[in-house]
Each structure stands twice: as structure tokens, then as C-alpha cells.
Amino acid sequence: MAKLFGTQELYHGLGSLAELKNISGKKAVIVTGGNSVKANGSLGRVEAILDELNIEHINFGGVEADPSINTVRKGAKVFEAFQPDWIIGLGGCSAIDAAKAMWAIYEHPTLTFEEMTKIGGIPPLRAKARFAAIPSTSGTGTEVTALAVITDTDTHVKYPLVSYELLPDISIIDGELCMSMPKNVTANTGLDALTHSVEAYVSNIDDNYADAFAKGGIELVFNNLKEVVANPTNAAARQNMHDASCLGGYAFTNAWLGIVHSIAHQMGGVFGIPHGCANAIVLPSVIRYNAKSTERYNDLAKIVGATDAEGFASAIEALRTEVGVISCVKEFGIAEDVWMANVKEMAAHAMADACTGFNPRITTVEDLEKIFIACYNGDKVNF
Ligand SMILES: [Zn+2]
Known part of the structure; x- marks a missing residue:
């Protein structure tokens, strides 16, 4: 028996931002990142809808990429002073993730970061406010998803906060908000x-619903990513990629991820x-590695007109090149000796990562080291 996790209410499609009119309340904080949501007009549109609903609102802006616990605490203080009954995360994932963590501290002011990072460490939310997520x-x-990634200010280590309490109440998937995203x-x-979608499909959790979301997400990425990189203002392709991202989110919040x-x-x-x-650098290597113990990639190969894991990995490499993403760590400009000096420690930490337990092939630190090494020059994994 299983429960399908996701958002309470989902609106999708070009122009669906207007559906924010379905909320009712008194006060809202809109959490945003940099200036793009101001520049592309989406913040103004959200504020106009709240004005029409007679919901008093303020904006907590400037959330950085890879948001820190310091920023989260600052935001929670602003919430405490304003007492909102709606939190609206608007923008990239950093703004929305930070807003989720601020919400948790606003609801439970004594909650420590250490408690939050434990699985199930976030007590029930929604006594004070509900949450709307509007990604750009x-x-x-x-x-x-039941996830928010927050960085420890002192150690610079990123921690995933994992709790089904963090699932938004309302999510709006409007591709119009993505039109100005850089290539x-x-x-x-x-x-x-x-x-x-790929990791959720092959994970060791079998779930027909997550599988369907994953396959749908993969198909949309292969049919639309090249187009939207070449023609950023193609609204239909933007919406399709926004849907692909959401389907991937559904897939992995229910079936989890793996060692990629x-x-x-x-x-x-x-x-x-x-x-x-x-x-993108790691995925083809892990497909070749995992294919030794799962045949699940054969199903995904069919979506791209291939027959097996090797064909699927090659199709991903071709897509990666076509959209201008690098194929190995060396191309990122990292010196080989510096990379090699870090491999052992990175492999040990990767082994301890929560995602490793859901990988379809039982993994060892030694195997992870070999994958890290192969990714430096983009060598084909064959073990
Ligand atoms: Zn990811």
C-alpha cells in the first residue's frame, strides 16, 4: 500500500499564475531571490492579485543561490513580526526552498537547524500559515517535493531538509514565468x-504512479529542451519543460533518487x-554502471528510439552536447591533481548521502571513487 505525495492543489499552463486568486487569507509574505521576478513582472502580477483579494502583503527579497540558514532565520524573523497566513515562494528553487525552511521556523520558533536536518525532524506545519509555490x-x-536544500552558514555544507510537511498547499506551473531564463x-x-525522472524510474522503490510521471517527464525533456535552448521565447516549449520539471518532482518525491x-x-x-x-556529467556513467544490475533503462531507451541502456546513455550525451552543457569535469576548469586529491573524501561523503540507499545497484565507496575518476575526463564506465 502506498500514498501518492505531492501538492494539495496544482494549476498548470500558460497564464495559470492568475489562479493564485483561489487563495483566501489576510496577510502574505512573498519570498523571492534576485531581481528577475521584479524585472519580468511576475512579482508585480502576484502583488496585484493579492491587492484584489484584499490580502496585505510584503516581499522578503534577495534570497541567494544556495540559501543559507542565516537567510532562513532572517526571513523567519520578518514572518514573526508580520504574522502572515500565507507564505508564497516565487522564483527559482533557492527562493522556494528558503521560504519552506522559513515557514518551518515561523511555525516552530525553537526548532534548530540540526533538528530540521533529521529525517522527519520537522513537526506539523500549517498552524499559522499555508504555502504557495510558484517556480520560475x-x-x-x-x-x-518534500525537500528544501539549505546551506550551513559556518561549514558551507548543503543539507537537504526532508519532510512531507514541506509539500506546498498550492503550486502554480506557469511557463510564462520562465521566458527570461538565461540559456x-x-x-x-x-x-x-x-x-x-531517470533516477526515480530506476530506483529500488517500485511505484507505477511515479513511473508514469518519470516516463512523461523524460519524453517532455527530449522533445522540448533543445527547442527551448535554441528559441527561449517559444512559450509552448517553455510550458512543456516546466511540466517536465514538475513531473520529475512528483516522480522523485515518491520514488526517490540514486547515486547520480x-x-x-x-x-x-x-x-x-x-x-x-x-x-549531466555523471548521469551517463551511472547508467552504464547501474545497467549491470537493472534492465529498467531498456524501458526508457524506447522513449528515445534506442533499445538498451547504452543507447539511452548515448542519447543523453548527444542531448547534453546539443544544449551546450560540458561533458566532463576537466571542461569545468578544475586541475586534475586537485580533483584527484578530493576523490576519496567526496566518495566517502557520497556513500553516506541519503540518495545512495535508493540506487538500484548496491554501491561501494570503491565504485564511487572509480565513477568520480571516470567523470574527470569523461571516460566510459565499464565495470
Ligand atoms: Zn536534482
């Missing part, structure tokens, strides 16, 4: 969305390689 990038699917962000985040993410988390934390780019 198409990658993490945070609008439908490299579009490509990286799109390949992150692809990785979520365990490895990519280290590449991001230690070397600052953007998350989607790190996933």
Missing part, C-alpha cells in the same frame, strides 16, 4: 529535471559545479 525555473520540481540555466536545470545525485551533491558542494551540470 524548470529543474528541481520543488513545488511538489545556460535553461540547459542545466532541464538536465536536472531529466535526471530526477549523491555524486553531484559533492561536485556542487566541494567545487561549485552547478547542480544540473554536475548531474
